[in-house]
Amino acid sequence: MQLEQINRRGLVLLGCGKMGSAMLEGWLSRGLALNATWVNDPNPSPWLKGLANRGLRLNADLPENPAVALIAVKPQMMGEALPALRSYGGGDTLVMTVAAGTTIATYESVLGQATRIVRAMPNTPAAVGRGITAIIGNAQATAEDLDLAEALLSAVGQVVRLEGEHQMDAVTAVSGSGPAYVFHLIEALAAAGEAEGLPADLSMQLARATVCGAGELAARSPETAAQLRINVTSPGGTTAAALGVLMDAESGFPALLRRAVHAAAERGRELGK
Numbered sequence: 001m002q003l004e005q006i007n008r009r010g011l012v013l014l015g016c017g018k019m020g021s022a023m024l025e026g027w028l029s030r031g032l033a034l035n036a037t038w039v040n041d042p043n044p045s046p047w048l049k050g051l052a053n054r055g056l057r058l059n060a061d062l063p064e065n066p067a068v069a070l071i072a073v074k075p076q077m078m079g080e081a082l083p084a085l086r087s088y089g090g091g092d093t094l095v096m097t098v099a100a101g102t103t104i105a106t107y108e109s110v111l112g113q114a115t116r117i118v119r120a121m122p123n124t125p126a127a128v129g130r131g132i133t134a135i136i137g138n139a140q141a142t143a144e145d146l147d148l149a150e151a152l153l154s155a156v157g158q159v160v161r162l163e164g165e166h167q168m169d170a171v172t173a174v175s176g177s178g179p180a181y182v183f184h185l186i187e188a189l190a191a192a193g194e195a196e197g198l199p200a201d202l203s204m205q206l207a208r209a210t211v212c213g214a215g216e217l218a219a220r221s222p223e224t225a226a227q228l229r230i231n232v233t234s235p236g237g238t239t240a241a242a243l244g245v246l247m248d249a250e251s252g253f254p255a256l257l258r259r260a261v262h263a264a265a266e267r268g269r270e271l272g273k
C-alpha cells in the first residue's frame with residue numbers, strides 16, 4: 001500500500017479522539033511511522049502523549065506538504081478547527097474527513113474549490129483492523145487520490161466507494177453508528193439474562209461471547225444472515241419463541257431499527273446544515 005508515500009511526506013491528523021485514535025492505532029500497527037505523523041488536538045490522551053515521547057509530532061507546527069491531512073474533529077467544532085488546514089487548500093495534500101454530516105461543500109468553502117477532498121465514514125472496529133469505511137471524493141479528487149484514500153483505509157478494514165455524497169447520511173446511520181447498536185445489544189442481552197436469574201458477570205460473559213462469535217461466524221461463513229439465523233432456529237424450539245418477539249412486525253427489531261437508523265440519518269442531515 002502507499003504507506004511509504006505517507007511515511008515520506010507525512011500524515012496530519014486534526015482531532016484525535018475516539019475515531020482518530022482508532023484509525024491511528026490501526027495504521028501504526030501496520031507500519032505508519034511515528035515521526036511521519038502530526039497530531040493536533042487540544043486535549044491529547046495519555047496514549048497520544050506516550051506516542052509523542054516516541055517520536056509522534058503532537059501539537060507541533062504542521063508540515064508544508066503532507067500526503068494526507070485527515071480531519072477527525074466533531075462536526076460542531078469544524079468552524080473553529082478547519083482554518084488550521086487552510087494552507088493545504090488547492091495544493092498537493094489530499095484532505096480527508098471522517099466527520100458525520102459536514103458536507104464537501106463546507107470544506108470547499110473554507111479550503112477552496114480547488115482542494116482535493118475525500119469524505120469518509122469509518123467505524124471504531126478500525127482499531128482492530130475490522131472497520132468498514134465508505135468514501136466519496138469531490139470533483140477535484142483524482143483517481144489516484146481515491147486509490148490513496150482506499151489504500152490508507154484498507155489498512156484498518158474494508159472500504160466501499162459510494163455513488164454519491166447523498167448516500168453518506170444513510171451509511172453513517174448503518175455502519176458509522178452501527179457498532180454502538182451492537183454494543184447496546186450486548187448490554188441488553190446481558191441484562192435480560194440477569195432478569196432470568198443469571199449472575200451479572202456470567203450473563204455479560206455469555207452475551208459478549210455470543211455477539212462476538214456470531215459476528216465472526218457471519219464474517220467467515222458463505223451463508224446469508226437469514227440462513228445463519230435459520231441454522232439456530234429449531235422448529236418449535238427456544239429460538240423460535242424468542243424470534244416471535246424480535247421479528248414482530250410492529251414491536252420487533254425491524255421496526256425498531258428502522259426508527260433508530262432513520263433518527264441517525266436525520267441527525268446527520270441536520271449536522272450538515
Ligand SMILES: NC(=O)C1=CN([C@@H]2O[C@H](COP(=O)(O)OP(=O)(O)OC[C@H]3O[C@@H](n4cnc5c(N)ncnc54)[C@H](OP(=O)(O)O)[C@@H]3O)[C@@H](O)[C@H]2O)C=CC1
Nearest residue numbers: 015016017018019040041043072073074075081098099100
Ligand atoms: N466515534 C465514532 O465511532 C465515529 C466518529 N466519526 C466522526 O469522527 C469525528 C470525531 O468523533 P469522535 O472521535 O467520536 O470525537 P472525539 O470528541 O472523541 O474526538 C474529537 C477530538 O478533536 C479534538 N478537537 C476539538 N477541537 C479541535 C481543534 N480545533 N483542533 C484539533 N482537535 C480538536 C477534541 O478535543 P476536545 O475533547 O477537547 O474537544 C477531541 O479530542 C466526528 O466528526 C464524528 O462524526 C465518524 C465515524 C465513527
Ligand SMILES: O=C(O)[C@@H]1CCC=N1
Nearest residue numbers: 099100172176177178
Ligand atoms: O455519533 C456520531 O455522530 C458519530 C458518527 C458516526 C459514529 N459516531
